[in-house]
Amino acid sequence: xxxxxxxxxxxxxxxxxxxxxxxxxxxxxxxxxxxxxxxxxxxxxxxxxxxxxxxxxxxxxxxxxxxxxxxxxxxxxxxxxxxxxxxxxxxxxxxxxxxxxxxxxxxxxxxxxxxxxxxxxxxxxxxxxxxxxxxxxxxxxxxxxxxxxxxxxxxxxxxxxxxxxxxxxxxxxxxxxxxxxxxxxxxxxxxxxxxxxxxxxxxxxxxxxxxxxxxxxxxxxxxxxxx
Numbered sequence: 001x002x003x004x005x006x007x008x009x010x011x012x013x014x015x016x017x018x019x020x021x022x023x024x025x026x027x028x029x030x031x032x033x034x035x036x037x038x039x040x041x042x043x044x045x046x047x048x049x050x051x052x053x054x055x056x057x058x059x060x061x062x063x064x065x066x067x068x069x070x071x072x073x074x075x076x077x078x079x080x081x082x083x084x085x086x087x088x089x090x091x092x093x094x095x096x097x098x099x100x101x102x103x104x105x106x107x108x109x110x111x112x113x114x115x116x117x118x119x120x121x122x123x124x125x126x127x128x129x130x131x132x133x134x135x136x137x138x139x140x141x142x143x144x145x146x147x148x149x150x151x152x153x154x155x156x157x158x159x160x161x162x163x164x165x166x167x168x169x170x171x172x173x174x175x176x177x178x179x180x181x182x183x184x185x186x187x188x189x190x191x192x193x194x195x196x197x198x199x200x201x202x203x204x205x206x207x208x209x210x211x212x213x214x215x216x217x218x219x220x221x222x223x224x225x226x227x
Contacts, residue, residue, distance in 0.1 A: 001196065001227050002028060002202065002204075002227070003028065003203075003224060003227060004028035004030050004203050004205045005220065006032065006207030006208075007019070007030060007032070007035050008034065008211070012046075016050070018216055019047060019050050020050060021216050021217050022210075022217050023051045023054075025217070025220050025221070028057050029054050029056055029057065030057045031047075031081075032060075044056060044058075048080070055083070056080075056081040057173075057203075058076060058079065058081040058084040058085075059084070060085070061087050061114050062086040062098075063086065063089060066094040066097040066098075067097065069094050070098050070100070071101075073086070073098045073101055073102055073111070076109065077105055077108065077109070082109050082110065083111075084109055084112075085114055086098060086111065087113065088114060092147050095144060096147045096148065098111065099147060099148040099149060111149050111150050112144075112149065112150060112151045113140065113141075113143075113147075113149050113151075114152070115137040115140040115141055115144075115152050115158065115162075116129075116133045116136060116137045116140070116154065116155070116158070118175050120133065134157075134158060134161065137152075137155075138158070138162060138165055140152065141158075141165065142166060145170055150170070151172055152173070153172075153173050153174075154174060155174055155191065156174045156176075156177070156191035156199050156201055156204075157199070159172040159199035159200060159201045160199045171203070172199075172201050173202060173204075174196055174199075174203070174205065175205040175207075176191065177192070177193065177196060178191070179192060179209055193226040204227075206223060210223075
């Protein structure tokens with residue numbers, strides 16, 4: 001299991017300050033929608049200047065018509081990131097088109113599909129998808145697996161079931177991890193590191209417990225020891 005640190009701070013400089021504090025650690029860095037829209041490709045280059053060994057997860061959750069998603073995925077190839085994601089809700093045709101487009105590249109990034117956002121509770125999810133989170137997450141994961149993707153984004157609570165219906169090597173990345181029992185904030189389906197390990201999660205995403213700490217490096221070190 002690997003740690004992915006979410007770069008969700010209000011300014012580019014605050015994110016860079018955080019990165020400098022944890023630059024000695026072997027972690028992934030998640031660049032989300034706000035950070036990328038605000039700071040763009042230059043921010044990705046700034047990360048590599050601090051430590052070229054950092055691996056970057058570009059968390060943009062592509063969701064559009066198949067051709068547009070494939071075009072965007074191909075553009076992402078030029079950014080030098082190591083992982084990105086799409087929405088499984090876009091459907092199998094869109095996911096297959098993304099993977100077909102990327103098949104001509106020797107060293108493509110890891111591609112994940114978002115199943116059910118961890119901010120959803122059962123009632124909210126049911127209003128939109130007319131199904132339970134567990135059942136729909138399984139279906140989305142199976143769709144992604146059959147479309148040739150590398151894994152899915154899900155909560156820790158869906159990870160084990162997803163691996164059972166796809167393949168143990170099919171990756172799961174779980175946001176909403178609260179390593180030491182911290183407040184859930186705007187997340188609904190949160191879990192701790194021990195639960196994620198038991199669910200065979202491949203990547204855990206941790207944000208607020210790290211960047212709101214007075215000593216982010218110490219928190220990263222403690223989490224890595226738990227892994």
